[in-house]
Amino acid sequence: MSEVPTDLRYTSSHEWARLEEDGTVTVGISDHAQDALGDLVFVELPEIGSELAQGDACCVVESVKAASDIYMPISGEIVDTNQVLVDEPEIINNSSYDDGWIFKIKPNDEDDIEQLMDASTYQSELDDE
């Protein structure tokens, strides 16, 4: 059974998003996603400063098995990336919701995050898979 923290928002492509106090949105992949991908061996981070729309493929995580795109959960500008993942991508496997965060967005509109799924909706999507 994978973990789905109740204070986060989710996408059907298995990203999570969290609105921080400074107005930025932190993004990572869910516990379910890291488990499905298996041992991660490479993360290609997005470029800081790029302005991307919701649903754009913005970076790639690769496990031993396969490469998988990560999509922008909401539109905005990439303002920070988790550089530790460059040498230790397995942090995502060990801590997908905390140390394994991938990038931060300055959203075009803070309210956009409200359109994403809450934990119980995401959980029921996982149950249907």
Added chain:
Amino acid sequence: MSQKTCLYDNHINHGGKIVDFAGWEMPINYGSQMEEHHQVRNDAGMFDVSHMTVVDLEGQHVKPFLQKLLANDVAKLKDSGKALYSAMLNEAGGVIDDLIVYYMRDDWFRMVVNAATRDKDLAWINQQASAFSVSVNERAEMAMIAVQGPNARDKAMSVMPSDCATAAAELKRFAGTAMGDWFIARTGYTGEDGFEIILPENAAADFWEALAKAGVKPIGLGARDTLRLEAGMNLYGTDMDETTSPLTSNLGWTIAWEPAGRDFIGRDKIAAEKAAGVTQKLVGLVLEDKGVLRGHMKVVSEAGEGEITSGSFSPSLKLSIALARVPAAIGGSCEVEVRNKRLKAKVVKPVFFREGKSCL
């Protein structure tokens, strides 16, 4: 219609994640592909390979039949149990399958062919066999377990029936021995020492659990793929198929050209290809930049373009490696198109890691 091996319940009980493989429900891993990979390199692991096809070929003319059927020459096999790796070619010189054939007796050889190619292999073998009055018997009632790793032989022998263990202890590399219904061979697909054991289905589950108790951990198809890739062993259907010649598939060493009069199927086509000059070859690539090489990525070199056939992250080397079919004149380096970038790679012999050591 998906099939299950007789060890399916054991996979579930050991936490196996089941996927479809060539119509079989097989474990891709039992938790972590990476840990399973290292388990085989450092200690001992076991693979359910019961989905593979065991075929017994019997008859007075089985040897001349196999000398016609296979690109390698079974005349090299002098001692009972000795194994030979060979390609089976079609008339056009393309690879129908790669396989291991064991010499059991003058009128009995045993072949192990791939699961994904079972139907076409059996049809082809039967079609060729009729002229030699060779009987072709698939041994679908047999299970097969590979036990691989530096401690695999000792751990496996500790739980085998005692007559099997005694015989197994004497085995040289690439040789097997039959003990009643059991057949034990010192072969594998990982680049580590170990056994491949063919045994009756009704004994397989108990033997699997005895191996587990002896510290041999179950290993899924995921780690099987990274282990074989590090060892530089081709995967049929990925690195070669009916459209590729053995000469461009790093299988030249398995073709027995002598005696010159041996007329194996496909010989004239690959002999002509060799005489004209082979234009491509299968090489190893080692990625120098960060990233992961994958199948079908384009290779760019001064000698022309090529394509990756198998690529992965190598858990033993901690970098990305690949097999690639490239122009024969390629030099020591190339570039690979990974998404929208070109990454630098070194061209090496297609063998990366065997028996606990890097080959780079």
